[in-house]
Amino acid sequence: AQSVTQLGSHVSVSEGALVLLRCNYSSSVPPYLFWYVQYPNQGLQLLLKYTSAATLVKGINGFEAEFKKSETSFHLTKPSAHMSDAAEYFCAVSLSGAGSYQLTFGKGTKLSVIP
Amino acid sequence: DSGVTQTPKHLITATGQRVTLRCSPRSGDLSVYWYQQSLDQGLQFLIQYYNGEERAKGNILERFSAQQFPDLHSELNLSSLELGDSALYFCASSVVDRPTDTQYFGPGTRLTVL
Numbered sequence: 320a321q322s323v324t325q326l327g328s329h330v331s332v333s334e335g336a337l338v339l340l341r342c343n344y345s346s347s348v349p350p351y352l353f354w355y356v357q358y359p360n361q362g363l364q365l366l367l368k369y370t371s372a373a374t375l376v377k378g379i380n381g382f383e384a385e386f387k388k389s390e391t392s393f394h395l396t397k398p399s400a401h402m403s404d405a406a407e408y409f410c411a412v413s414l415s416g417a418g419s420y421q422l423t424f425g426k427g428t429k430l431s432v433i434p
Numbered sequence: 435d436s437g438v439t440q441t442p443k444h445l446i447t448a449t450g451q452r453v454t455l456r457c458s459p460r461s462g463d464l465s466v467y468w469y470q471q472s473l474d475q476g477l478q479f480l481i482q483y484y485n486g487e488e489r490a491k492g493n494i495l496e497r498f499s500a501q502q503f504p505d506l507h508s509e510l511n512l513s514s515l516e517l518g519d520s521a522l523y524f525c526a527s528s529v530v531d532r533p534t535d536t537q538y539f540g541p542g543t544r545l546t547v548l
Contacts, residue, residue: 351533351534353536355539361541361542362436362438362524362539362540362541362542363524363526363539364436364539365536365537365538368534368536370534409477413533413534420531420532420533420535421467421479421482421490421492422467422469422479422537423479424476424477424478425476426476427476427477
């Protein structure tokens with residue numbers, strides 16, 4: 320079975336500092352991986368996804384993630400945090416079941432940005 | 435705005451009652467997914483429909499059911515409600531059913547069972 324683990328339920332960074340949110344996956348086959356962001360009282364929005372085309376994936380709002388097979392990781396980074404980045408971030412894997420593909424999510428990491 | 439709409443936004447009801455949550459997918463999307471988000475369980479997949487037919491089931495209780503209509507909108511029916519059913523229910527849609535398809539999420543329906 321495929322799953323994802325997000326290390327750190329809560330991460331705090333200073334405005335302008337590097338953002339690093341960790342995600343490790345377990346999969347017996349090449350995974351398809353996603354990062355979603357959820358702002359307070361809103362639905363989830365896709366930041367970026369890995370579909371095996373390139374290991375370094377660039378997303379919206381300056382975020383990017385690198386797929387590292389040797390480390391089974393797909394960490395999300397942003398060089399300089401902005402106050403508007405404060406939100407909850409979810410890593411997800413596309414899980415095959417009976418011919419369909421649903422998302423299995425990690426438990427989420429809440430990002431706080433300190434002015 | 436993802437293009438996925440959900441109604442109602444909030445729903446407050448009592449234990450033992452039945453409610454219906456509605457979802458309209460993005461124009462042209464054939465797949466509809468339902469997820470439940472709660473503090474203790476996190477985000478969990480419930481059920482998927484593809485072009486009117488049930489495609490996959492996840493951690494969905496027998497008291498819950500769903501359907502997708504010919505116009506592709508979907509409804510999630512929750513019956514014999516319990517306090518533990520209080521959660522955010524999200525609908526998502528995608529174009530078809532490939533593993534790399536982006537799922538677009540609606541704003542959710544917050545269900546409170548008293």
